[in-house]
Amino acid sequence: MKDEATYRRLFRTALLIRLVEERIIALYPSDRIQSPVHLSIGQEAVAVGVCDGLRPDDLVFATYRSHGFYIAKGGRLDAMFAELYGRTDGISGGKAGSMHLTAPQVGLMGSSAVVASTIPHAVGAALSFKRRGSDRIAVTVFGDGATEEGVYHESLNFAALMEVPVLFLCEDNGLAVHSHRPVRQAYRLAEHAAAFGIGSRRLEEGWDMLAVREATLQAAAKVRAGAPFVLEIATSRYKEHVGVGEDFHFGYRTSASVDAFKRRDPLIVDAALAKALEPELEREIDAAVAFAEASPAPGRPELLTDII
Ligand SMILES: Cc1ncc(C[n+]2csc(CCOP(=O)(O)OP(=O)(O)O)c2C)c(N)n1
Numbered sequence: 183m184k185d186e187a188t189y190r191r192l193f194r195t196a197l198l199i200r201l202v203e204e205r206i207i208a209l210y211p212s213d214r215i216q217s218p219v220h221l222s223i224g225q226e227a228v229a230v231g232v233c234d235g236l237r238p239d240d241l242v243f244a245t246y247r248s249h250g251f252y253i254a255k256g257g258r259l260d261a262m263f264a265e266l267y268g269r270t271d272g273i274s275g276g277k278a279g280s281m282h283l284t285a286p287q288v289g290l291m292g293s294s295a296v297v298a299s300t301i302p303h304a305v306g307a308a309l310s311f312k313r314r315g316s317d318r319i320a321v322t323v324f325g326d327g328a329t330e331e332g333v334y335h336e337s338l339n340f341a342a343l344m345e346v347p348v349l350f351l352c353e354d355n356g357l358a359v360h361s362h363r364p365v366r367q368a369y370r371l372a373e374h375a376a377a378f379g380i381g382s383r384r385l386e387e388g389w390d391m392l393a394v395r396e397a398t399l400q401a402a403a404k405v406r407a408g409a410p411f412v413l414e415i416a417t418s419r420y421k422e423h424v425g426v427g428e429d430f431h432f433g434y435r436t437s438a439s440v441d442a443f444k445r446r447d448p449l450i451v452d453a454a455l456a457k458a459l460e461p462e463l464e465r466e467i468d469a470a471v472a473f474a475e476a477s478p479a480p481g482r483p484e485l486l487t488d489i490i
C-alpha cells in the first residue's frame with residue numbers, strides 16, 4: 183500500500199523543483215540569469231527519491247544538471263537564485279553559476295560542468311569515511327554519458343578493491359547531448375559493474391518517487407555495510423540539453439519519445455495535488471527571486487576574490 187505521507191512529502195519537493203525550473207524558463211529571456219542552465223524537468227523523481235532514501239549526513243556529489251539534487255538535499259533556494267543571477271549573496275558569490283551548485287552544510291559537496299569529474303571525489307570521500315570508521319556513505323550522481331569516461335571505470339575498480347562505501351547513481355535519460363545511448367555504448371551498465379564484483383540494479387520506473395526512494399534505501403543499506411553498489415535509474419529529460427527550450431525540432435528525437443514517460447509523471451498525472459500545493463510553492467519561489475534581485479552585483483574587488 184502506498185505510504186501517503188511519504189508520497190506527499192516527495193511530491194511537494196519534486197513539484198518545487200519543477201516550478202523552480204519553470205520560473206527559470208520564464209526569467210531567462212530577461213537576461214538576469216547570468217548562467218547557462220541544464221534543466222532537469224522530467225528527472226525530478228530521481229533527485230527527491232534518492233535524497234529521501236539517504237541519511238541527512240550522507241554526502242552527494244553531482245553534475246551540471248543538479249538544481250533538483252541541490253533542492254532535494256536541502257540547499258537554500260534564495261542563495262541558489264542569487265547564484266544564478268551572479269550576485270554576491272549567491273552560494274559562491276555568483277561566480278559558480280548553475281553548473282557548480284554546492285551546499286556542503288547539507289551534504290551537497292559539489293557539482294561540475296566537467297562530465298564524470300565528481301565520481302572520483304565521491305569515492306575519495308567514501309574512502310575517508312571507511313578509514314575513520316564512520317557509517318556515512320557518499321553518493322556520486324552522473325548521467326549515462328558519464329559512464330563512457332575512463333574515470334568511471336577507474337573509480338569502479340578502486341571502489342571495489344578498497345571496498346569503499348560509495349553508491350554510483352546513474353541517471354539514465356538515454357541521451358548525451360543529442361546522441362542516443364545505443365550508438366555510444368557496447369556495454370550494459372549492470373553487467374559491466376559485475377565484472378568488478380560490484381552489485382547493481384536497474385530501475386525502469388524513474389517517474390515513481392516512492393520506487394526510487396525504496397531502491398535507494400536498499401542500495402544504501404548495502405553500501406553502508408561496506409560494498410559499493412551501482413543503481414541505474416531510467417528517466418526522461420523533457421527539455422533541451424542546455425537552455426530553456428525544447429529541442430524536438432532538431433530532429434534527433436520526437437516529442438512522442440517522452441510522451442510515455444509523461445503519461446506516468448505524477449507531477450502531471452496528479453494534477454489536483456499539484457494545483458493544491460502550487461500557490462504556497464510559488465510564494466516560496468517569489469521570495470527567493472526577490473532575494474536574488476535585491477542582492478548586490480559583485481564589484482571589482484569581489485570579482486577577484488576566491489579565484490585562486
Ligand atoms: C569531460 C567532458 N567531456 C565532454 C563534455 C561536453 N558534454 C557536456 S554534457 C555532455 C553529455 C553528458 O551526458 P550524460 O552524462 O548522459 O548527462 P546528461 O546531460 O544527459 O544529464 C557532454 C558530452 C564535458 N562537459 N566534459
Ligand SMILES: [Mg+2]
Pocket residue numbers: 325326327353354355356357358359
Ligand atoms: Mg544522459
